[in-house]
Amino acid sequence: MEVLGALAILFAFCLSVYAFIGSVVGALRHRPYLQKSAERAVLGVFALVTAASAVLVYSLLVSDFRLAYVTAHSNRAMEAQYKIGAWWGGQEGSLLLWSWLLSLYSAVVVWTNRNRHREMMSWVVATLQFTQIFFLTLNVFVEPPFRVLAVGRGVQAMQDGQGLNPLLQYWAMVIHPPMLYLGYVGFIVPFAFAMGSLITRQRGDAWIHTTRRWSLITWGFQSAGIILGAGWAYAVLGWGGYWGWDPVENASLLPWITATAFLHSVMMQEKKGMMKVWNMVLISATFFLCIFGTFLTRSGFVSSVHAFAESSIGFWFLGFLTIGIALTAYLILSRLDYLKSDTHLESVLSRESSFLFNNLLLLASAFAVLWGTLFPRISEMLTGEKITVGAPFFNKVEVPIGLFLMLLTGIGPLIAWRRSSWESLKRAFRWPALALALTMVALAAAGVRHYYAVMSFGLCAFVTTTIAMEFVKGSRAIASRMQINLVRAAFELTHRNTRRYGGYLVHMGIVLMFIGFTGAAFNQDTTREVKVGDRFPIGHYELQVKEVTDGDTGNYSWQRAVIAAFKDGDYLGDLTPERRIYAASRQPTSEVAIRRRLNEDLYINFAGMSETAAGQAIVQVYVNPLVSWIWIGFWVLLFGTLVCLVPGKVKLAYARTGVVGVYAKQSAVQK
Amino acid sequence: MPNSLPFRSSLALAALMSAALLTGSVPLANPHVRALGSLLMCQCGCGASISECNMQNCHSSGPVRAELLKMVEAGMSDEQILATFEREYGKVILRQPPAKGFYLISWIMPFAGLGAGLALLWLILRRYLGPRPAAATASAAAAPDSPALARYRERIEKDMADTDPDSK
Numbered sequence: 045m046e047v048l049g050a051l052a053i054l055f056a057f058c059l060s061v062y063a064f065i066g067s068v069v070g071a072l073r074h075r076p077y078l079q080k081s082a083e084r085a086v087l088g089v090f091a092l093v094t095a096a097s098a099v100l101v102y103s104l105l106v107s108d109f110r111l112a113y114v115t116a117h118s119n120r121a122m123e124a125q126y127k128i129g130a131w132w133g134g135q136e137g138s139l140l141l142w143s144w145l146l147s148l149y150s151a152v153v154v155w156t157n158r159n160r161h162r163e164m165m166s167w168v169v170a171t172l173q174f175t176q177i178f179f180l181t182l183n184v185f186v187e188p189p190f191r192v193l194a195v196g197r198g199v200q201a202m203q204d205g206q207g208l209n210p211l212l213q214y215w216a217m218v219i220h221p222p223m224l225y226l227g228y229v230g231f232i233v234p235f236a237f238a239m240g241s242l243i244t245r246q247r248g249d250a251w252i253h254t255t256r257r258w259s260l261i262t263w264g265f266q267s268a269g270i271i272l273g274a275g276w277a278y279a280v281l282g283w284g285g286y287w288g289w290d291p292v293e294n295a296s297l298l299p300w301i302t303a304t305a306f307l308h309s310v311m312m313q314e315k316k317g318m319m320k321v322w323n324m325v326l327i328s329a330t331f332f333l334c335i336f337g338t339f340l341t342r343s344g345f346v347s348s349v350h351a352f353a354e355s356s357i358g359f360w361f362l363g364f365l366t367i368g369i370a371l372t373a374y375l376i377l378s379r380l381d382y383l384k385s386d387t388h389l390e391s392v393l394s395r396e397s398s399f400l401f402n403n404l405l406l407l408a409s410a411f412a413v414l415w416g417t418l419f420p421r422i423s424e425m426l427t428g429e430k431i432t433v434g435a436p437f438f439n440k441v442e443v444p445i446g447l448f449l450m451l452l453t454g455i456g457p458l459i460a461w462r463r464s465s466w467e468s469l470k471r472a473f474r475w476p477a478l479a480l481a482l483t484m485v486a487l488a489a490a491g492v493r494h495y496y497a498v499m500s501f502g503l504c505a506f507v508t509t510t511i512a513m514e515f516v517k518g519s520r521a522i523a524s525r526m527q528i529n530l531v532r533a534a535f536e537l538t539h540r541n542t543r544r545y546g547g548y549l550v551h552m553g554i555v556l557m558f559i560g561f562t563g564a565a566f567n568q569d570t571t572r573e574v575k576v577g578d579r580f581p582i583g584h585y586e587l588q589v590k591e592v593t594d595g596d597t598g599n600y601s602w603q604r605a606v607i608a609a610f611k612d613g614d615y616l617g618d619l620t621p622e623r624r625i626y627a628a629s630r631q632p633t634s635e636v637a638i639r640r641r642l643n644e645d646l647y648i649n650f651a652g653m654s655e656t657a658a659g660q661a662i663v664q665v666y667v668n669p670l671v672s673w674i675w676i677g678f679w680v681l682l683f684g685t686l687v688c689l690v691p692g693k694v695k696l697a698y699a700r701t702g703v704v705g706v707y708a709k710q711s712a713v714q715k
Numbered sequence: 716m717p718n719s720l721p722f723r724s725s726l727a728l729a730a731l732m733s734a735a736l737l738t739g740s741v742p743l744a745n746p747h748v749r750a751l752g753s754l755l756m757c758q759c760g761c762g763a764s765i766s767e768c769n770m771q772n773c774h775s776s777g778p779v780r781a782e783l784l785k786m787v788e789a790g791m792s793d794e795q796i797l798a799t800f801e802r803e804y805g806k807v808i809l810r811q812p813p814a815k816g817f818y819l820i821s822w823i824m825p826f827a828g829l830g831a832g833l834a835l836l837w838l839i840l841r842r843y844l845g846p847r848p849a850a851a852t853a854s855a856a857a858a859p860d861s862p863a864l865a866r867y868r869e870r871i872e873k874d875m876a877d878t879d880p881d882s883k
Contacts, residue, residue: 389843404833405829408829408832423817427817429806430805431812432806432808434762437821441826571743
């Protein structure tokens with residue numbers, strides 16, 4: 045089987061090289077048959093990489109311990125879903141997953157565009173295959189997943205494997221990496237169309253119209269991947285938090301931020317024909333940050349608990365990044381004449397300028413994350429001394445930027461395109477500003493003295509009011525015109541312009557997540573060494589360790605504390621945090637117990653039994669207010685993204701204001 | 716299957732579970748130690764603070780927590796404690812770069828980046844929103860001359876020249 049898998053990747057590599065050369069030569073020499081042949085080769089690459097992936101998954105499922113990868117990342121006692129998860133649990137397998145997803149996306153692009161965009165498709169295919177060749181090179185020559193454990197001339201099979209990292213044996217971890225990779229890899233598609241558009245010197249926005257849904261779906265996958273990662277950290281790592289600003293976490297956030305900026309600024313290009321160069325830069329930055337993130341995770345360039353083992357693979361990534369960025373920069377600079385704006389800004393008080401500020405803040409946020417992630421290495425190179433840039437740094441820098449972004453999220457939708465008057469702004473912002481002021485005053489009156497938290501809650505109220513006003517005003521108009529009730533009118537309103545109102549729902553999701561993030565300002569925690577039967581307080585709660593039991597599942601041994609929780613004297617039930625020792629790796633993990641409620645989570649980690657004081661359990665307890673709103677906000681965000689993907693009922697044609705018309709009017713006035 | 720642990724596994728489990736003690740969770744019962752621990756970075760590679768590290772085989776958080784407890788009980792001030800750790804472990808033990816000397820740049824750069832972006836935005840806005848001479852815009856508007864437009868312009872200029880006494 046392993047020979048089949050290895051041959052499949054090798055042939056996929058050869059076919060990918062052919063597809064690249066075929067599409068480039070076909071486009072340069074105008075050979076339609078060669079171009080078509082190259083596109084079919086892309087489908088062949090997908091079939092071959094799928095076959096190789098199937099062989100690896102099959103080997104994992106049947107515990108074929110002749111393979112080094114299977115031995116290193118699985119064991120017999122693991123459940124089937126974790127054996128499948130072992131596909132992306134190690135360097136070689138996860139690189140194969142990258143290749144497979146890329147080949148899948150490429151095949152879908154080729155198939156769905158078989159009769160469209162013929163003039164640029166060859167270059168789209170060339171860009172996709174250039175990247176595919178890079179990843180298949182890693183699969184075939186650098187990190188092959190089908191290495192066998194050879195002893196002398198024979199092939200040795202191990203009795204059992206070392207097992208998957210126990211921290212990864214959690215349901216969210218089975219979904220989190222593929223989601224993130226679907227996002228990472230997905231941004232190659234809009235990037236490839238952008239390159240195709242540049243190479244063929246297209247003046248129009250065809251690449252944006254074609255890839256709008258791709259970008260949204262990919263962004264949705266990235267968002268899901270990031271939140272699943274946060275959910276996993278919260279439930280598995282046992283420190284009571286969900287985001288630690290680790291370099292690998294930051295690596296996943298960077299392309300998400302630039303992609304968010306891109307999703308906003310493409311609207312400027314679609315509606316006003318502006319920011320064409322900027323959109324090219326943003327989509328390129330997003331794609332290269334995806335590759336850069338993969339580089340950070342795999343090269344050992346920065347130290348991270350999430351990183352794969354250090355390897356020489358980083359040089360390959362640096363080479364790819366250097367070539368890719370240089371080619372892209374050359375293409376953009378040499379095609380500036382084709383990227384001129386159709387219209388210009390007319391007023392600072394306009395939707396256009398709010399988009400500019402939004403992009404500026406998002407980019408500033410991405411820069412701060414990148415800078416903080418790389419600074420320890422920069423500092424080490426320049427001063428020779430290692431330093432740490434941890435969560436306190438990022439919180440201090442990112443929180444103000446995040447609050448400004450939240451302010452713009454509320455302001456943007458209420459400002460008209462082209463220009464707004466102060467009078468109309470005053471009318472539009474009357475109620476949101478009142479909501480902001482009332483919330484802040486109420487919180488201050490209630491004794492809240494955490495200034496950022498007060499501002500954050502105030503801004504959340506501000507944005508919520510603007511969104512609610514947009515829905516209510518639009519629904520009322522439709523309800524009176526169509527003689528239907530407000531709820532139906534709201535559905536009708538959303539269906540008419542899914543992009544706009546889906547976008548508002550996404551904003552609402554972000555608001556809910558901000559509420560959850562802000563709750564962290566009021567976290568409480570304690571660590572206690574308590575005898576079985578003793579009670580201890582934290583916040584409104586009292587906890588009592590009732591008993592400690594232990595057991596064995598074959599895959600792991602466990603020790604479990606049964607802890608009764610009381611709130612204001614009322615018995616709430618038992619929570620059962622657990623400590624596990626995995627048989628194969630002898631590595632311990634925490635299975636925390638969380639009582640989730642909308643107002644706060646009661647989070648308990650059982651750290652084990654004390655040896656100095658017999659019969660005493662060491663228990664870490666956290667009371668985390670509002671955390672559940674992060675996960676609720678994510679579902680709202682995902683729902684909003686799906687709404688954006690639904691075709692709108694009313695086809696909207698955006699009239700672009702010509703520069704000539706505006707200036708002609710100005711001249712007439714001056715006369 | 717509760718309470719069915721084989722004897723050897725029980726021994727191994729007990730040994731590994733006791734690592735919780737060795738890694739020093741207990742000093743964290745002291746809130747002052749927890750507060751100071753949250754300012755120090757664990758060196759086991761977990762990416763968490765000394766207070767938050769939850770790795771059972773961590774070589775770093777346990778001894779640091781014990782040292783912290785000792786220093787707190789000895790009545791040392793927070794500044795003295797942090798300075799002692801910085802001397803002992805280097806700046807890498809601090810969770811954020813010091814805001815002095817070379818390391819000040821780490822704090823300045825994100826806001827300098829934002830400032831540079833704002834300056835660029837101001838330039839863009841000034842360029843597009845500044846006053847435009849009507850004549851310049853009119854000629855700019857007429858820039859993409861077609862042959863027909865060129866004929867009209869020529870005729871208008873000729874007519875204007877005929878009516879302008881200064882041009883004669």
